Amino acid sequence: AQSVTQPDIHITVSEGASLELRCNYSYGATPYLFWYVQSPGQGLQLLLKYFSGDTLVQGIKGFEAEFKRSQSSFNLRKPSVHWSDAAEYFCAVGTKTSYDKVIFGPGTSLSVIP
Amino acid sequence: DAMVIQNPRYQVTQFGKPVTLSCSQTLNHNVMYWYQQKSSQAPKLLFHYYDKDFNNEADTPDNFQSRRPNTSFCFLDIRSPGLGDAAMYLCATSTTSAGEQYFGPGTRLTVT
Numbered sequence: 001a002q003s004v005t006q007p008d009i010h011i012t013v014s015e016g017a018s019l020e021l022r023c024n025y026s027y028g029a030t031p032y033l034f035w036y037v038q039s040p041g042q043g044l045q046l047l048l049k050y051f052s053g054d055t056l057v058q059g060i061k062g063f064e065a066e067f068k069r070s071q072s073s074f075n076l077r078k079p080s081v082h083w084s085d086a087a088e089y090f091c092a093v094g095t096k097t098s099y100d101k102v103i104f105g106p107g108t109s110l111s112v113i114p
Numbered sequence: 115d116a117m118v119i120q121n122p123r124y125q126v127t128q129f130g131k132p133v134t135l136s137c138s139q140t141l142n143h144n145v146m147y148w149y150q151q152k153s154s155q156a157p158k159l160l161f162h163y164y165d166k167d168f169n170n171e172a173d174t175p176d177n178f179q180s181r182r183p184n185t186s187f188c189f190l191d192i193r194s195p196g197l198g199d200a201a202m203y204l205c206a207t208s209t210t211s212a213g214e215q216y217f218g219p220g221t222r223l224t225v226t
Contacts, residue, residue: 032212043118043204043217044157090156100211104156 002027002095004105012111013081021076021108023091032094033074034102035065039087047089050074061085086112117141118218120205126224127195135190135221137205145211146188148180149204151220157204163188164211192223200225 003026013019025031032051036044048059055067065076074091091105119138127133137146145164149157161170163182177199179191192199202222206215 032214034214036217041202041220041222043120043219044206044215045217046214049214088154094212094214096212101159102208102212102215106156107154109154 002031002093002103004091004093004103006089006091006105006108008108009106010109010111012113014113015083016080019076019078019081019085019110021089021091021110023074023076023105025072025074025091025093027072027093027095029096030069032096032102033065033067034092034094035059035063035074035076036090036092036104037061037087038090038107044090047076081110081112083112083114086110118205118207118216120203120218120221122221123219124222124224126226127192128226129197130194133192133195133223135192135203135205135223137188137190137218138186139205139207139216140186141207141216142185143207143209143216144185145208146182147204147206147208147215148178148188148190149206150199151202151204160190162211195223195225197225199223 005024034049035047038044047063050057050067088107090107094102147162148160151157160174181189202220204220205218208215
């Protein structure tokens with residue numbers, strides 16, 4: 001069965017420091033891959049997506065992610081974190097099987113300290 | 115701007131009193147989703163429509179129903195809300211069932 005794991009439940013970084021959020025998936029073929037961000041009390045916003053092609057994808061707000069097929073990973077990175085990046089981050093996988101669907105990971109909560 | 119709109123943003127209902135949450139979209143997307151999200155958890159898919167085709171998740175309680183009268187609108191009906199149904203309810207749209215989703219701001223449901 002398809003699944004998505006985000007090993008870090010909560011991460012705290014200092015403002016200006018670099019960030020990497022981990023995401024691993026289990027799926028037999030190449031999936032569609034997404035990262036979403038959710039601020040408190042809000043809906044989810046798409047940060048970036050990978051469908052095919054270049055494995056390093058750029059997103060909004062200075063985020064990027066790299067698809068590594070050999071590791072079944074799609075980690076999210078940002079070189080310098082801003083206080084406004086504090087939020088919940090969800091990795092998601094879109095599976096093209098007999099029943100198309102998107103599976104969300106459990107989320108990583110990011111705190112940013114001044 | 116094209117968007118997904120959810121009304122109301124906050125809804126308070128009494129235990130057992132039916133409640134309806136609404137979602138509308140100006141994106142003209144084929145797929146509309148309803149998710150339930152509890153505190154510090156991932157969104158849990160309740161059901162989705164691909165055009166008029168309704169797809170219910172196997173573990174969605176019968177207490178939850180949905181209607182999609184046209185492309186733009188989708189409703190979530192909770193027939194007899196229990197205390198455990200208090201949550202954020204998120205509506206989302208997509209052009210395909212496995213593609214990127216566009217979320218509304220959510221409706222926070224409180225059950226008293």
